[in-house]
Amino acid sequence: MNNSSDVRESIKSKVPSVLATNPRLVMFLVLVVVSTVLSRGVFLSPSNIHNMLRQYSTIGIMAVGQTVVILLAGVDLSQGSMMALVSMVVAYLNVNGFGIVLPLVVGLLVGALGGLFSGTIITKGKVPPFIATLAMASICRGLATLITQSRPIYGLSKELLVFGRDTIGGIGIQVIIWASVGLLGIFMITRTVYGRGVYAVGGNEKSAHLSGINVQKVKLLGYAFSGICAAIAAIVITSRMDMGGPYVNANDNVQSIASVVIGGTSFAGGRGSVSGTILGTVIIAMINNLMNLMLINPYIQQGIIGAIIVVTVTLNQRKARTE
Amino acid sequence: MFQNRTQIKNKVGSNFSGNIVLPLVFIAVMLIGALISPLFFSVQNLRNIIIGSATFGILASGMTVILIAGEIDLSVGSQVALTSVVMATLAPRSLTLAIFVSVLVTVSIGIVNGVLLTKTKMPSFVLTLSTMGIVRSIALVIGDGQPVYGVPRSYASLANASVGGIPLVALALVVIYLLTWFFLKYTTLGRSIYSVGSNAEAARLTGINVNRIKVAAYAISGFMAGLAGLYYTSYVTLGLPDGAVDYETEAITAAIIGGASFFGGEGQVTNTLLGFLIVAIVKNILNLMGVSPFVQPVAIGLLIIVAVGVRTMRKS
Numbered sequence: 001m002n003n004s005s006d007v008r009e010s011i012k013s014k015v016p017s018v019l020a021t022n023p024r025l026v027m028f029l030v031l032v033v034v035s036t037v038l039s040r041g042v043f044l045s046p047s048n049i050h051n052m053l054r055q056y057s058t059i060g061i062m063a064v065g066q067t068v069v070i071l072l073a074g075v076d077l078s079q080g081s082m083m084a085l086v087s088m089v090v091a092y093l094n095v096n097g098f099g100i101v102l103p104l105v106v107g108l109l110v111g112a113l114g115g116l117f118s119g120t121i122i123t124k125g126k127v128p129p130f131i132a133t134l135a136m137a138s139i140c141r142g143l144a145t146l147i148t149q150s151r152p153i154y155g156l157s158k159e160l161l162v163f164g165r166d167t168i169g170g171i172g173i174q175v176i177i178w179a180s181v182g183l184l185g186i187f188m189i190t191r192t193v194y195g196r197g198v199y200a201v202g203g204n205e206k207s208a209h210l211s212g213i214n215v216q217k218v219k220l221l222g223y224a225f226s227g228i229c230a231a232i233a234a235i236v237i238t239s240r241m242d243m244g245g246p247y248v249n250a251n252d253n254v255q256s257i258a259s260v261v262i263g264g265t266s267f268a269g270g271r272g273s274v275s276g277t278i279l280g281t282v283i284i285a286m287i288n289n290l291m292n293l294m295l296i297n298p299y300i301q302q303g304i305i306g307a308i309i310v311v312t313v314t315l316n317q318r319k320a321r322t323e
Numbered sequence: 324m325f326q327n328r329t330q331i332k333n334k335v336g337s338n339f340s341g342n343i344v345l346p347l348v349f350i351a352v353m354l355i356g357a358l359i360s361p362l363f364f365s366v367q368n369l370r371n372i373i374i375g376s377a378t379f380g381i382l383a384s385g386m387t388v389i390l391i392a393g394e395i396d397l398s399v400g401s402q403v404a405l406t407s408v409v410m411a412t413l414a415p416r417s418l419t420l421a422i423f424v425s426v427l428v429t430v431s432i433g434i435v436n437g438v439l440l441t442k443t444k445m446p447s448f449v450l451t452l453s454t455m456g457i458v459r460s461i462a463l464v465i466g467d468g469q470p471v472y473g474v475p476r477s478y479a480s481l482a483n484a485s486v487g488g489i490p491l492v493a494l495a496l497v498v499i500y501l502l503t504w505f506f507l508k509y510t511t512l513g514r515s516i517y518s519v520g521s522n523a524e525a526a527r528l529t530g531i532n533v534n535r536i537k538v539a540a541y542a543i544s545g546f547m548a549g550l551a552g553l554y555y556t557s558y559v560t561l562g563l564p565d566g567a568v569d570y571e572t573e574a575i576t577a578a579i580i581g582g583a584s585f586f587g588g589e590g591q592v593t594n595t596l597l598g599f600l601i602v603a604i605v606k607n608i609l610n611l612m613g614v615s616p617f618v619q620p621v622a623i624g625l626l627i628i629v630a631v632g633v634r635t636m637r638k639s
Contacts, residue, residue: 075448125632128585130395130448131575135627138572142620150617254456257449267446299468303460306453313450314443 063259065229073269074129080253086234091244115227153244164240203270382574385547393587406552411562433545437538471562521588
């Protein structure tokens with residue numbers, strides 16, 4: 001009797017403090033309530049939630065990679081264009097009779113090599129990450145349109161469509177891929193030597209170097225991982241749209257960054273988490289879902305994402321300064 | 324130590340990349356152009372180069388000011404699109420009003436960028452990436468995602484107009500670059516932008532209001548985006564809410580090839596002019612060679628990497 005009331009007391013005292021330290025969770029809960037009320041319960045229906053997760057899995061996958069580079073005090077502005085390039089490469093190889101496995105392997109390789117290339121420019125050329133990846137974005141966009149003179153590629157083989165369309169046990173495969181990439185990211189960042197290297201390099205590059213960490217290698221692998229995530233997202237979206245698309249919405253890159261920012265990762269590097277990012281993507285998905293439910297002009301939506309980034313970064317920095 | 328490094332960087336930057344190498348590269352690309360096609364030096368082709376690229380040229384002068392201040396402005400492409408929509412919407416009523424409102428809007432966007440930057444202390448590429456989306460949204464909402472017609476024909480013909488055989492916009496570019504050059508070199512505000520960019524803390528200690536200077540730099544960037552938008556509207560002859568995508572990348576490329584640094588305090592608008600011409604000529608050469616236009620973004624990306632890479636190697 002006494003025990004249970006103690007427990008209740010301690011939960012009561014902990015809940016507000018958890019909420020106070022985690023504005024994402026508050027945002028998430030508020031969004032759940034508001035969406036549920038405004039949609040008269042439709043929001044909470046399994047099919048709505050499932051659709052939402054399927055739709056945002058590509059952004060969610062990219063955001064996991066983006067988290068690692070932002071933790072390294074960098075950024076990857078080439079993810080959106082890389083996604084377009086990989087989508088075209090995979091589709092091109094697939095419709096030209098190279099089967100399934102080879103296009104997928106080559107697609108992932110393109111992502112990894114592209115990331116390594118950006119990483120090399122950043123580490124060896126001492127180019128600021130946003131400029132290096134901006135240049136990389138331009139290169140990828142050009143190559144993506146070059147393959148077919150900017151025409152989409154149709155007629156993919158059926159086996160390629162499983163990644164964006166099939167389900168396992170009622171759950172869309174792309175959601176499972178997102179969850180796997182997310183778990184891999186969490187594991188990599190929190191449980192491996194590499195993850196500790198990421199936090200060390202992002203927190204203070206000089207002291208990381210002095211403590212014997214190979215800073216360049218950590219950064220190179222970070223950008224390679226970001227490129228691979230963009231490639232996985234490309235495979236999912238190619239499969240979902242049943243075509244290779246040379247123009248993937250540039251907004252996707254902004255949403256990937258927004259997920260990371262809302263997830264609480266700091267642009268100064270060294271502070272943040274992949275789990276926060278996953279919640280960040282879910283929050284963005286819910287905001288967009290809510291705007292659709294409220295029939296808000298879709299053209300306003302990318303502006304709202306931009307505004308959310310500004311507000312969140314401001315709040316995060318306020319918090320960091322008061323701490 | 325950091326101060327020393329920026330001082331050395333300043334000296335190296337102005338002595339080498341500015342004075343000798345850049346004009347040589349410029350002459351080299353001209354020669355390559357002449358060798359590749361007899362059409363290169365034709366009056367028509369030279370006109371095409373300027374008229375087709377002038378929007379980037381105007382943006383690049385504003386981008387140079389922002390880079391000297393040690394910041395970046397990724398929202399200028401969206402600002403150009405917004406200007407074209409505002410122009411196409413208002414010009415049928417009154418052209419003067421349309422021009423006035425357009426420039427007022429972009430200068431205000433610049434001021435908002437600057438104020439948000441100085442108040443929130445967030446990295447400028449994140450901030451302007453966000454305002455890029457916001458400004459693009461506004462353009463799309465005003466135009467309802469569709470091209471806006473209504474630019475008067477007389478205004479649309481300005482892009483192709485000439486004075487004594489020289490395109491009007493070429494003269495405009497000369498005036499814009501001369502004014503920016505004069506501003507950066509001979510006004511207090513211009514010189515303050517250099518000191519804020521090379522060492523904000525030192526600038527603050529000498530009594531410069533760093534925040535105000537940064538806001539001013541963004542206002543100038545907005546002003547230039549407005550001018551670029553005015554020209555763009557005449558060039559494309561309508562309001563394009565989804566137009567001018569990635570124009571900021573080309574403006575940045577021109578400024579960087581011209582020797583502006585991302586670390587601030589460095590860069591000359593005269594060199595940016597050369598950088599802009601080099602990029603425009605390289606694109607023209609690719610066209611004359613019959614290379615697919617889709618190669619151009621690849622070339623732009625590589626030019627950025629090569630320009631920065633060469634500079635870094637020379638410094639180390």
